[in-house]
Amino acid sequence: MQDKSFSIAARLKAFSYAFNGIVNFVKYEHNAWLHFIATVAIVAFSFYMKISGAEWIAILLCIGFVWAMELINTAIEKIMDHLHPEMHLNVKLIKDMAAGAVLIAAIISFIIALIIFIPKFL
């Protein structure tokens, strides 16, 4: 492995590449728009319900968890489409597993939201 010396400019560049990845995801992926709407809705509702600091931490972790999973899922889909555009059972298995990861994040986040908000209506 090449021994590269630490450079703040290189770190800032890496940060800008990562930011660019998020911007392109939000710009071009329909799923990102759904996540964006859901995120705005849950943050607005959380403000409205005046949730506690600990509840905000849980909600923000869930939001970050789902966004991160969706970005990784989209990256895996793009890798597979690039490497193997034709239909193949292995591609299906890989894509379905990556989508499953997003589903797990979404289900867990939904359950955490229920745990936070349901008691406030009882």
Ligand SMILES: Nc1ncnc2c1ncn2[C@@H]1O[C@H](COP(=O)(O)OP(=O)(O)OP(=O)(O)O)[C@@H](O)[C@H]1O
């Ligand atoms: N090359 C392929 N070979 C076999 N099955 C595929 C292939 N591409 C896609 N699929 C199947 O179609 C599903 C949807 O794949 P696609 O790449 O279109 O994702 P998508 O519709 O953008 O999904 P998502 O909503 O998760 O973003 C996959 O989960 C898989 O079951």
